[in-house]
Amino acid sequence: MTAGPLPEGISEVLFTREQIAQRIGELAKSIDDDYADQDLLLVGVLKGAVMVMADLSRAMVSDPPVDWMAVSSYGTGTRSSGVVRILKDLDCDITGRHVLVVEDIVDSGLTLSWLLRNLGSRGAASVEVCTMFRKPGGARVQVPVKYVGFDLPPAFVVGYGLDHAERYRSLPFVGVLADKG
Ligand code: IMP
Numbered sequence: 001m002t003a004g005p006l007p008e009g010i011s012e013v014l015f016t017r018e019q020i021a022q023r024i025g026e027l028a029k030s031i032d033d034d035y036a037d038q039d040l041l042l043v044g045v046l047k048g049a050v051m052v053m054a055d056l057s058r059a060m061v062s063d064p065p066v067d068w069m070a071v072s073s074y075g076t077g078t079r080s081s082g083v084v085r086i087l088k089d090l091d092c093d094i095t096g097r098h099v100l101v102v103e104d105i106v107d108s109g110l111t112l113s114w115l116l117r118n119l120g121s122r123g124a125a126s127v128e129v130c131t132m133f134r135k136p137g138g139a140r141v142q143v144p145v146k147y148v149g150f151d152l153p154p155a156f157v158v159g160y161g162l163d164h165a166e167r168y169r170s171l172p173f174v175g176v177l178a179d180k181g
Pocket of ligand 1: 048073104105106108109112155158163164
């Protein structure tokens with residue numbers, strides 16, 4: 001449970017530390033089973049996916065290798081445009097490998113759909129997505145997501161890697177940010 005008063009700016013807890021840990025365990029088991037004996041590479045998208053990746057990769061028994069990308073999405077205000085610039089590329093070659101992109105949240109899906117096209121053009125054997133949180137109402141492009149932790153209501157959420165102006169990332173739970181819709 002999340003004891004005590006909520007941090008300033010948070011109006012409600014949506015998923016507790018315990019609920020997140022349990023769901024991570026379930027996702028890890030599914031991924032281990034689905035990719036048994038395959039050359040799997042987990043690709044995390046910085047910075048939001050740091051917490052998910054740390055917990056997911058440690059909950060997996062197959063000890064998969066991990067690589068990272070950092071991208072920046074140009075947009076007007078809070079809307080992402082789908083125009084993406086790579087700030088940090090993968091360190092490794094993904095030719096012939098099974099890539100699982102690990103995301104914190106899929107909202108409009110624009111950034112992710114660009115990323116999937118980009119990774120797909122590098123000759124990977126497969127490219128799939130695992131996201132901890134998904135906002136179905138916000139989807140502007142259909143992105144095939146193989147693993148979803150939790151579907152969210154239409155609110156701006158923070159915690160467990162998700163930020164607002166770089167705050168709240170290290171909260172162990174996910175909560176609704178008050179006054180942000
Ligand atoms: P999109 O799917 O291209 O719209 O971009 C998703 C990105 O928007 C995520 O990686 C987050 O950085 C950010 N984002 C969208 N919704 C939220 C939210 O509720 N809380 C925190 N960040 C969010």
